[in-house]
Amino acid sequence: MPKSITTLRCACGQFSLEVIGDPFSASECHCKSCRSAAQRLSTLPPAFPIAADNGGVPYALYRKDRVRFPDGTTTLTEFRLHDDAPTRRVLTTCCYTPVFLEFESGHWVSLFTGLWPEGQRPAPRIRTQTGDVPDGETLDDSLPAGTLTTAGFYAKLLGERIAMGFKSPKITVKEKIDA
Numbered sequence: 380m381p382k383s384i385t386t387l388r389c390a391c392g393q394f395s396l397e398v399i400g401d402p403f404s405a406s407e408c409h410c411k412s413c414r415s416a417a418q419r420l421s422t423l424p425p426a427f428p429i430a431a432d433n434g435g436v437p438y439a440l441y442r443k444d445r446v447r448f449p450d451g452t453t454t455l456t457e458f459r460l461h462d463d464a465p466t467r468r469v470l471t472t473c474c475y476t477p478v479f480l481e482f483e484s485g486h487w488v489s490l491f492t493g494l495w496p497e498g499q500r501p502a503p504r505i506r507t508q509t510g511d512v513p514d515g516e517t518l519d520d521s522l523p524a525g526t527l528t529t530a531g532f533y534a535k536l537l538g539e540r541i542a543m544g545f546k547s548p549k550i551t552v553k554e555k556i557d558a
């Protein structure tokens with residue numbers, strides 16, 4: 380059966396991207412970088428809040444060969460926590476819609492789930508990096524987390540990397556943003 384194609388649009392409609400099939404994973408990240416980026420970018424402000432109410436950032440993970448940019452990538456801008464950070468968060472320049480998080484040379488992108496209309500958002504299945512949750516904050520136990528869960532998550536990432544023949548297509552983003 381052919382995989383379905385979903386078109387996701389920015390808040391103002393100038394930018395769209397297409398994803399093929401379902402994400403290979405959906406997670407809620409609690410690492411310091413995701414928290415700090417969500418906080419710094421909140422000053423823009425972005426078209427939708429990057430972090431969930433519990434402080435984690437929900438992502439839908441897609442292999443790069445399952446994501447297409449029918450309008451190109453010239454309306455995108457990248458944000459890095461510092462100049463030589465190996466990760467970047469990409470937003471649209473038109474309306475600051477958060478689009479994805481990417482590790483340099485990674486074979487996948489983590490799309491911000493706020494891109495999907497409410498009710499169609501891929502629900503996070505696991506939590507990662509919960510060791511970074513600040514003291515005094517607690518998470519409910521509605522989702523699995525911890526070492527074993529995270530190990531399974533990385534195994535899945537590796538599996539997708541093998542399936543892609545160890546390729547990591549480049550996504551060109553020329554603009555930069557400070558926050």
Ligand SMILES: [Zn+2]
Binds near residue numbers: 393
């Ligand atoms: Zn827009």
Ligand SMILES: [Zn+2]
Binds near residue numbers: 409411508
């Ligand atoms: Zn994170």
